[in-house]
Amino acid sequence: xxxxxxxxxxxxxxxxxxxxxxxxxxxxxxxxxxxxxxxxxxxxxxxxxxxxxxxxxxxxxxxxxxxxxxxxxxxxxxxxxxxxxxxxxxxxxxxxxxxxxxxxxxxx
Amino acid sequence: xxxxxxxxxxxxxxxxxxxxxxxxxxxxxxxxxxxxxxxxxxxxxxxxxxxxxxxxxxxxxxxxxxxxxxxxxxxxxxxxxxxxxxxxxxxxxxxxxxxxxxxxxxxxxxxxxxxxxxxxxxxxxxxxxxxxxxxxxxxxxxxxxxxxxxxxxxxxxxxxxxxxxxxxxxxxxxxxxxxxxxxxxxxxxxxxxxxxxxxxxxxxxxxxxxxxxxxxxxxxxxxxxxxxxxxxxxxxxxxxxxxxxxxxxxxxxxxxxxxxx
Numbered sequence: 001x002x003x004x005x006x007x008x009x010x011x012x013x014x015x016x017x018x019x020x021x022x023x024x025x026x027x028x029x030x031x032x033x034x035x036x037x038x039x040x041x042x043x044x045x046x047x048x049x050x051x052x053x054x055x056x057x058x059x060x061x062x063x064x065x066x067x068x069x070x071x072x073x074x075x076x077x078x079x080x081x082x083x084x085x086x087x088x089x090x091x092x093x094x095x096x097x098x099x100x101x102x103x104x105x106x107x108x
Numbered sequence: 109x110x111x112x113x114x115x116x117x118x119x120x121x122x123x124x125x126x127x128x129x130x131x132x133x134x135x136x137x138x139x140x141x142x143x144x145x146x147x148x149x150x151x152x153x154x155x156x157x158x159x160x161x162x163x164x165x166x167x168x169x170x171x172x173x174x175x176x177x178x179x180x181x182x183x184x185x186x187x188x189x190x191x192x193x194x195x196x197x198x199x200x201x202x203x204x205x206x207x208x209x210x211x212x213x214x215x216x217x218x219x220x221x222x223x224x225x226x227x228x229x230x231x232x233x234x235x236x237x238x239x240x241x242x243x244x245x246x247x248x249x250x251x252x253x254x255x256x257x258x259x260x261x262x263x264x265x266x267x268x269x270x271x272x273x274x275x276x277x278x279x280x281x282x283x284x285x286x287x288x289x290x291x292x293x294x295x296x297x298x299x300x301x302x303x304x305x306x307x308x309x310x311x312x313x314x315x316x317x318x319x320x321x322x323x324x325x326x327x328x329x330x331x332x333x334x335x336x337x338x339x340x341x342x343x344x345x346x347x348x349x350x351x352x353x354x355x356x357x358x359x360x361x362x363x364x365x366x367x368x369x
Contacts, residue, residue, distance in 0.1 A: 023215045023262070030218065055263040057217055060224035091294045092228045 001025070004032050009045070012077070012107045016047040021058035030061045037068035044069065047104045049080030054088050062098070079104045109134040109266065109298050110155065115164035117150060117322075124150045126322040128164070137292050137299040139309045142319035143344065148302045149270065151319065155300065156188055156268055157181045186214055189259030189267040189297075193274050196255060197243040203230070203254050204239030210261045229257040233287060249280035256287060260295070267291070269301040273308050285311045306345050310334070318344065 002019035013036055019025060029046075036042055046062065048054070066076045077099040081089070089095040101107060115128040125147045132138045142148045153159045154166055157173050165172045173184055197206045207226045211217055217225075230236055233253040243251055252272065259267050272288065273281035285308050292299045303309050309316055310330045318326040318333065318341055326333060326341045333341060343351030 023217065026221070027216070027218070030221065056225045056228055056261075057215070057221060059228060060217075060221045063224050064220055091232070093231065094228075 002028055004029065006032070009104055010107050012043045012045045012104075014045045014047055014079075014104050014107070016050065016104075018050040021051055021054040021061075023055065023057050026055075026057040026061045029058070030064070033061065033065040034068075037065045037074065038072065039074070040072045042069060042072065042074040043077075044074070045077040045079055045101075045104055045107050047079045048082070048085055049103070051085055052082065054085050056092070059088065059092055059094060063094070066098070075099070077101060077107060079106070109169060110300075111165075111167040112151075112155070113165045113167070115151070115154060115166065116162050117147075117154065117159065118162055124322055125154070125161075128319075128322070128324055130317055130324055130327070132298060132300060134298055135292075135296055136314040137289070137301065137312055139301045139303060139313035139316040140319060141303055141306070141309050141316060141344070143304060146319040147322040148304075148319050152268060152270055152300070152302045156190060157185060186262055187265045189262065189264035191252070191255050191259045191267065191269045191272060193271045197251055197258075199243050201243075202239060203235070203241050203243065203246065206243070206254055207239075207257045207261055210258060214262060225261065226257075229261055230254075232260065232291065233257045247280075249276055249283060252276065252280075252284055253287065256284075256291070260291065260297070263295075264297065266298045266300065269299065269303075271303055271305075272301060273303060273305045278307075281305070281308060282311070288312050306347065 002017060002025035005016040007014045015032060017029065021029065033044065036044055044065065062076065069076050079101045080103050081100060086095065110132040112128050112130040115125050117125040128151060140148050140151060150159065154161055161174050166174050168184060173181060176184065204226045207229050208222050211222045211225060226239055230238060233256050235250065235253055235257065269288065272284050276284065288299060288301065289312050291297055301312060313330050315327065315329055316333050317324050320340050326336050326338055334345065336342065339351060
């Protein structure tokens with residue numbers, strides 16, 4: 001099970017995810033992202049503070065959102081990555097592709 | 109992570125595994141080695157649940173996979189990745205489709221997401237941009253790497269390798285070995301590698317187990333195995349023709365099979 005809370009901060013839509021992101025839960029995040037990513041110049045931040053595990057389907061979900069956002073001139077950012085979650089991004093060499101912040105308070 | 113207790117398996121009355129005890133710890137690379145017919149492939153097939161033991165138990169995270177139903181086994185197997193000896197790619201599918209296969213089989217992920225995952229996995233094995241090639245258009249070493257990308261498609265906790273260097277030249281074998289070590293360390297994967305190739309075994313193992321006549325006769329770090337005083341172990345790692353390992357299984361058995369007496 002996964003919980004996604006949506007809030008607004010400094011012009012960003014912040015999606016705070018709570019739970020493990022895997023084959024079963026990543027489609028829920030994808031659904032939440034799909035509508036928002038279509039909007040022109042959308043700014044979406046994913047807060048992963050409460051995420052202890054992410055698999056490749058989670059990475060792919062964020063990459064797809066980034067592709068869609070870029071088409072409309074939007075942006076994506078990731079916040080609050082634990083060491084293990086950050087490691088998954090690093091292994092797939094995706095840590096340099098995403099804007100990564102320590103916390104959603106750093107969104108500008 | 110995996111504990112094997114007193115595993116016994118017989119085929120046609122012949123004992124292939126005669127009381128295997130082995131522990132594989134989370135995150136380690138365990139190499140299972142031994143000569144042809146020592147039972148190492150049979151042991152591997154038990155570990156992944158293809159064979160059921162006659163006796164003993166195989167505990168995966170504390171649960172005995174030998175007693176599981178097929179449905180329970182399927183759920184456990186999703187945590188396993190297996191690299192088969194030949195790579196076992198489907199020749200009618202492209203490289204990308206081969207890697208996508210377990211994702212299509214075991215998940216309801218959208219096609220776009222699967223395509224991205226395939227790209228990530230191919231990058232991990234150094235084959236970015238190869239997804240549209242057919243298996244017949246790539247070398248044996250590349251096929252193994254595609255097989256490895258497929259084995260890790262579902263982010264497994266454990267990857268089993270069956271003779272990863274079989275049929276490859278020494279340089280390609282070294283490349284595959286490095287990849288096994290890299291993936292294990294980077295992804296924190298537990299690796300179980302069955303091989304009879306000593307160079308590879310010493311290169312990749314955190315610990316090694318040597319099988320002989322269906323029993324584990326030595327377990328230890330590469331240094332401990334190298335320093336083993338067991339003459340069977342020494343003969344195997346030096347590849348010597350002379351020693352305690354008999355060339356023929358049993359002349360008695362041979363004569364009996366021919367003459368019936």
